[in-house]
Amino acid sequence: RGWPGDGFDVNTALGEAPLGSKLWLYRRSTLSEQIGMQVAAEAKRALSPLLTQQAVVRIDTSYDLDIEGDALRLSIDMYGRDGRKTYADRFDFLWSRSDGGL
Secondary structure, three states: OOHHHHHHHHHHHHOOOOOOOOOHHHHHOOOOHHHHHHHHHHHHHHHHHHHOOOOOOOOEEEEEEOOOOEEEEEEEEEEEOOOOOEEEEEEEOOOOOOOOOO
């Protein structure tokens, strides 16, 4: 759970940090507003090494919650030094596949 390289060769003097997220911990959680906020916060935390290494200057995470449809969609946007969006994607990987087929 996480990136295999986390256990070795992390040079903290160069601003490196272990990569990976703990989003898998939420897989069996009951869908709620609080879980949505926690998922968005965990995604932002997991991507924070990109800020430290100055690969991007801003990371925005948000979520759309559809409790009746049993869906949580995570949105991630990253911005470069010029202020333009360099990455944008939407993920609905947690509750839309609650059949265990992740």
